Amino acid sequence: MPNRIYNFSAGPAVLPEPVLEQARDDLLDYHGSGMSVMEMSHRSKPFEAIITNAEASLRRLMAIPADYDVLFLQGGASLQFAMAPMNLYLAGNPIDVIHTGAWTEKAIEEINKVAACTIAGSGEASHFTRLPRPAEITLNPQASYVHICSNNTIFGSQWREFPATGNVPLVADMSSDILSRPVDVARFGLIFAGAQKNIGPAGITLVIVRQELVERAPKSLPAILQYRTFSKNNSLYNTPSTFTIYMVGLVLNWIEQQGGLAGMEAHNQHKANLLYRAIDATDFYSCPVAKEDRSLMNVIIRVNNGDEALEKKFVAEAEAAGLSTLKGHRSVGGLRASIYNAMPAEGVQALVNFMQDFEARYG
Ligand SMILES: Cc1ncc(COP(=O)(O)O)c(C=O)c1O
Missing domain, CATH: 3.90.1150.10 (Aspartate Aminotransferase, domain 1)
Known part of the structure; x- marks a missing residue:
């Protein structure tokens, strides 16, 4: 490929070359449809196949248990900082956050607007050069959920062993390390990740959520802010970022081919x-x-x-x-x-x- 450099950007980030080549080949005429994926109805048969296959690949790759929903949302990981507490907060049961850098700081700011938030552990005293050790974390067994960031994009730290939260759902911002290693999805109540590092181009946010938690949200929330809405409509409540979902499907195929x-x-x-x-x-x-x-x-x-x-x-x-x-x-x-x-x-x-x-x- 001409003039390709090595791109060390934190995101949007480098994409696999075979994926870009495939997208180029499909651009004007996707599989004989005579149009680009960008020009296609999100309710059309070819797009239905694209989103269904992308979800199936993700489920295979991450061995996602059947009682979890896979949602393709918009609004970036940043919307999840607000959407997770809006959907999962149980009044009177504060949300525990393990504070490990700039992205948990953002989550804390948003949680504080809609819920009670407790810092259950923090790396701030060491300027986020290390993650809190288990003995430095105090979890509330009554918490609505525990929020962590699995990989701290800015400070360069990454959880190896996730904290044990018992029956309290663990919510992880995996924006910068999802699909980089196997994880046991069943350990988490909800995983979210912006696409633009390991999943594809910017424009969608992946949410993997235990179905029982989808039902926690108050129905008084605006429909577009409820996980339930996207769960019921297979992520097609409104027009999703169709071309991004197509690209995500190509990236997931590439990962499967890489073992x-x-x-x-x-x-x-x-x-x-x-x-x-x-x-x-x-x-x-x-x-x-x-x-x-x-x-x-x-x-x-x-x-x-x-x-x-x-x-x-x-x-x-x-x-x-x-x-x-x-x-x-x-x-x-x-x-x-x-x-x-x-x-x-x-x-x-x-x-x-x-x-x-x-x-x-x-x-
Ligand atoms: C760990 C982490 N969380 C959240 C975000 C914010 O993502 P977005 O820009 O998709 O809202 C980023 C972006 O770099 C990130 O690295």
Whole structure:
């Protein structure tokens, strides 16, 4: 493919090349329909097949139990920060949040507008460079639910062992690591994720929710804010982001061809090992995140103990060398390499080679 660079963006992020090629081939005439998926009714037979197949692939990949609904929503993961408490809050039973960075902060802000919220554990004292340990988390057995963020896109930490919440539903924002490894869906009451990292292009939010929880929502909520509405209408209550759902189907097929989530996990572990090994091999680079909590998806790198001028130079020179979007989030600084499912190992190796070369010139 011409002029493709290695894109380390945190999202919207790199997509698998075979998926882009397939979309290109289908663009003007989808399967002999004489039109693009973008021009097709969401109630048409071909689109019905697209959404049904996408859901079936996801169910196979994640081994989603039969008593869970799969919903394709809009409004981003950000809408879920509000929609989850609106649907799942039981008055008098506060929502527990384990606070691990900027995205749980956003969730807390929204929960506080519609429900009572308790911080059950927090990584704030260590500037979110480590996740709270089980002994540092106090869960309320009466909570409406527990909210976590499985992978902290900005601070570069990722849960390995999810907290045990007993009978209290666990709600996880998996926006930046869904489909990157196998997870036991039955451990969760609800999983949500914006598409634009591991699922497809921006424009849909995936929600996987235990059916019993769908029925918790007060019916007085506006219909479009109730999970129930989308559950009853197979995500076709109103016009969904049809082209995005088509793209999601292609990405899910690609993941199945790569050996499913076990294959993805091995691929992601390999890439992350390459990069963290390169960081740890020298004092010139460092990663502030505790080793056991380091994310396989978003790798934070500081250059020369946080030398901002040198970091700026690194980002500019890397960009010129075809290694794109390595600037860290402004709240953390330094560099951030997002190495989602679709980032090939060759891209990470190219970054490691560049790092060694940069150190040889400026270290
Ligand atoms: C973990 C996490 N949660 C939520 C969001 C917000 O997602 P959206 O922009 O789809 O609302 C992001 C976006 O990067 C994220 O990384």
